[in-house]
Amino acid sequence: MTKPLVSIIADQLSKLVKTADGELTILHDISFEIAQGESVAIVGASGSGKSTLLSLLAGLDLPSSGQISLMETNLNSLDEDGRAQLRGKHVGFVFQSFQLLPHLNAIENVMLPLELVGVGQSEARLAAKTWLEKVGLGDRLNHFPKTLSGGEQQRVALARAFINKPAILFADEPTGSLDEASGERVIELLFELNRENSSTLILVTHDPALAARCGRQLSLQGGRLV
Structure with a gap:
C-alpha cells in the first residue's frame, strides 16, 4: 500500500514571547504529521x-x-521572502475578516494570487471568473467589497484561496463573523472544494459541529497538544 504524501510535519514546536512580566510560553513541544488531502480541525x-x-x-x-x-x-x-514564495506556490488562506482589498472589485481580488506569481492578466481574469461562478457569484464580478454581504465577501475570499489550486488551505475561524445560513454555505464550499482538489484543509474553529466534520481534530489546552 502506497504511503500518503505528507503535507506538514511539526516536530517539537515551541513558541515563547516576551512580555512586561517576562517570557510567556504560548506553545509547548507540539509534534504531529498531516497527510495530503486530510481535513484537520485545530x-x-x-x-x-x-x-x-x-x-x-x-x-x-517562526517557532522559538x-x-x-x-x-x-x-x-x-x-x-521571509522564501517562505512567501513557498506560500504563493502551495498555500491558500481564508480568514474570518475576509481581508479583501477594498479598492479592488471581486474579480480583481480573486485574480491577485495568480498575478503575484506571474500569470498573465487575461488568463488570471478567466480563472477568477470561473471560480466566482463556482461559488455562486457570477453576477457579482464587478462589485466592490463594501457592496457585498458578509457571506458574499467570504465566498470571494474562498474563490481567491482556491484559484491557484493550493495543496494546503488554512482557514482561521472561517465562519466566525457570518450568520448561520451564510456560514453553512461557506462550510459546504470549504469541504466541497477540499474534496475536488484533494487539498489539505487545516482550520481553526470554536464550533464543535464544524470540527466534527473534519477527518481529525488537534486539541490544544494551555499550549499543549492533548
Whole structure:
C-alpha cells in the first residue's frame, strides 16, 4: 500500500514571547504529521494557542524551537521572502475578516494570487471568473467589497484561496463573523472544494459541529497538544 504524501510535519514546536512580566510560553513541544488531502480541525479554548499554531504551520511566524516541514521544505531554512514564495506556490488562506482589498472589485481580488506569481492578466481574469461562478457569484464580478454581504465577501475570499489550486488551505475561524445560513454555505464550499482538489484543509474553529466534520481534530489546552 502506497504511503500518503505528507503535507506538514511539526516536530517539537515551541513558541515563547516576551512580555512586561517576562517570557510567556504560548506553545509547548507540539509534534504531529498531516497527510495530503486530510481535513484537520485545530480546537481549544480561547488563548490555547490555536491561531499561533496556524501561523507557524503557514510560515507566517517562526517557532522559538522545533522544526516545521511544509510540502517537504523546512521552513526554518527559508528567509521571509522564501517562505512567501513557498506560500504563493502551495498555500491558500481564508480568514474570518475576509481581508479583501477594498479598492479592488471581486474579480480583481480573486485574480491577485495568480498575478503575484506571474500569470498573465487575461488568463488570471478567466480563472477568477470561473471560480466566482463556482461559488455562486457570477453576477457579482464587478462589485466592490463594501457592496457585498458578509457571506458574499467570504465566498470571494474562498474563490481567491482556491484559484491557484493550493495543496494546503488554512482557514482561521472561517465562519466566525457570518450568520448561520451564510456560514453553512461557506462550510459546504470549504469541504466541497477540499474534496475536488484533494487539498489539505487545516482550520481553526470554536464550533464543535464544524470540527466534527473534519477527518481529525488537534486539541490544544494551555499550549499543549492533548
